[in-house]
Amino acid sequence: MAVSEAIKGQARELFSDLGEVAIKLMFGGAGLYIDGMMFGLIAGEVVHLKVDDETEAAFIEAGSAPFIFLMRDGRQAPLRYWRLPDVAADDPEEAARWGRLALDAALRAKRPKSKAKARADIGPGPWDG
Numbered sequence: 001m002a003v004s005e006a007i008k009g010q011a012r013e014l015f016s017d018l019g020e021v022a023i024k025l026m027f028g029g030a031g032l033y034i035d036g037m038m039f040g041l042i043a044g045e046v047v048h049l050k051v052d053d054e055t056e057a058a059f060i061e062a063g064s065a066p067f068i069f070l071m072r073d074g075r076q077a078p079l080r081y082w083r084l085p086d087v088a089a090d091d092p093e094e095a096a097r098w099g100r101l102a103l104d105a106a107l108r109a110k111r112p113k114s115k116a117k118a119r120a121d122i123g124p125g126p127w128d129g
Contacts, residue, residue: 003030007045014047014088014095015040018103037110039102041081043067048081049102052109056080058101062087080105 003025011032012021022033023042032040032047040049048067051059062085069077088094 002028003042004045007042007047011040011042011047014084014092015099017092017096018099034103037103037106039099039106040084041067047084048079049084049098050105050109051080051082051102052105054108055101055105056082059083059085 003023008023008030011023015021015032015034019034022036024031024033026041029041029043031038032042038050040047042048046067049059051066059082064082064085066078067081067083069079071077084095084098088098
């Protein structure tokens with residue numbers, strides 16, 4: 001499934017307030033990037049934005065739905081990307097607001113996870129030099 005120039009142009013225009021939108025083709029769709037950070041994707045000519053635990057409720061409230069990746073064996077895998085809410089489909093200001101939520105989610109996903117507790121000393125070994 002190819003990604004049309006029309007939807008690419010629409011995505012660039014909708015999110016232009018956030019910076020220069022780069023679009024990279026992938027898996028029959030395309031990733032949306034700003035400053036090297038993937039914040040959205042295009043699949044089936046539909047724009048989806050990155051969500052996390054902090055932003056998912058807003059997308060639900062706006063009537064959005066998750067992107068479901070159909071695997072070759074028929075299984076479905078929901079991803080943490082949700083359809084751009086309808087209220088933002090033709091409104092760059094509204095789209096930028098949703099895009100900022102997606103960028104924030106992408107930034108949080110990039111943060112290093114807190115290190116697990118240091119394990120207890122297991123005694124001498126080759127690691128002791």
